[in-house]
Amino acid sequence: MKITTLYIISLLFGIFSTQSNAQTYSNYGIKITETKAECTGNSLYITLDIDLSGIDIKSRDGLILTPIVHSKGQELELPLVFLSGKNKYKAIQRSETFGNQIPKPFFMIRIGKDTPRNIHYSYTLPYQPWMENSGIFLKEELSGCADCKKAEFIIQLLSQIRLPLEPPLVAYITPPVETVKSRKFEGKAYLDFPTGKSVVLPSFSKNPEELQKIRNMINEIKDNRYAAITSIDLTGFASPEGPSILNERLSKDRSFALQKYLQTNYNLNSGIFNVSWKGEDWEGLKKEIIASNSRYKEALLDIIDSSVTGSTKNAQIKNLFKGSDYRMLLDKYYTRLRRVEYTLNYTIKAFSVTEGIEILKTAPSQMSLNEMFLVANTYPTGSKEFNDVFDIAVHNYPLDPIANINAGAVEILKNNLSQAHRYLDKYTENPQAWNNLGVLYMMEGNYEKAERFFRKAYPVNKKEAAHNLKQLRYHKLMKK
Incomplete structure (x- = not known):
């Protein structure tokens, strides 16, 4: 096997996809005009636009194009494209089967005067964790009349596949229970x-x-x-x-x-x-x-x-x-x-969650922050009812750090960043606020500050900080 130089192409990152519009040239006159890798849910969608207008192979030869998802230590070959010269195509038809020559191709195309100018290759596969930051390569194998490999080349079409950006995770703090x-x-x-x-x-x-x-x-x-x-x-x-x-x-x-x-x-x-x-x-x-x-x-x-x-x-x-x-x-x-x-x-007596739902409407000052927090969690996170509880909490406890930090989290997810600053900027020395401050700065594009806060927050909010550091890396790559 002979491997030629790897051609690295530039990337354009969308929020849900990794895409290249640069042209990548094959050793046989083929051009890959566009490559796209898109993650949606648990699936990875890969598309290649292949320009065959300049293909140059002999009649007796066949060219096998195999897209490969490759990462350190692991790779997966995708269904291949078989481009066949005239004589090679006839030989394959006579045999009526590919046998041990090659696996059944995704595309089988005879090269000649009726050869299509373009092929749109599209394939979906289950996304696996090892595929994160993997690359898409194209393996070329040329076989002659005796089905022997003449040469093999690999061209890198896409430098990396990355998961789509996910929303950052804010941290909500559970207030302590007031015994009395x-x-x-x-x-x-x-x-x-x-x-x-x-x-x-x-x-x-x-x-x-x-x-x-x-x-x-x-x-x-x-x-x-x-x-x-x-x-x-x-x-x-x-x-x-x-x-x-x-x-x-x-x-x-x-x-x-x-x-x-x-x-x-x-x-x-x-x-x-x-x-x-x-x-x-x-x-x-x-x-x-x-x-x-x-x-x-x-x-x-x-x-x-x-x-x-x-x-x-x-x-x-x-x-x-x-x-x-x-x-x-x-x-x-x-x-x-x-x-x-x-x-x-x-x-004031302690309220059950059921009592708290009603008391919150009429006399919220009688409730503890913990009771309000429990009421908030009876609603879907991020819903209007959920957010309203935290607004009421900070209104009744304006000097309480937990009330402010939780209210800041709500404003971040509402994309009201100026109001989030008013709640959170007072607590830059409070470890419980660091994750949310990191999210706030990440959303503003201040990645240096965001990373500093996420790293400081990790011992306090491991799940949220780890997730946000990962997403921060994606944000940085998209800016390149």
């Missing part, structure tokens, strides 16, 4: 008390509005058949004008006054309250001054940061301000320091 679904409401009550009084008067000054905020929170929990209040934290604060001892007592009295009001109006057990007080709120005043444009800002901050007692600080502040400026300080900043901060802690 603890929730809380937080707020600040700026209550006013008559001079010398430490009882909450619901109709006094701005108390109606401040108390209504707390009532709304408590009523929402008490009206929720799935929720139960577990504790209420109250912390009192006072502004720093006047004696420090008096301010300490005022902050304490405000906390206990609000506790008494809530117990009386809601029949709450005293055991659920956690009451504390901080006295003068110098830290709060510091934040207010830093955010202000007061002409006394630097001097005020020096006094607040000094190590003297609260009463001394108050006296220094009084000396700093002149006339109405001090009244402005009291009215604009000090009033915001007199408050009770409250936290209503409560729990």
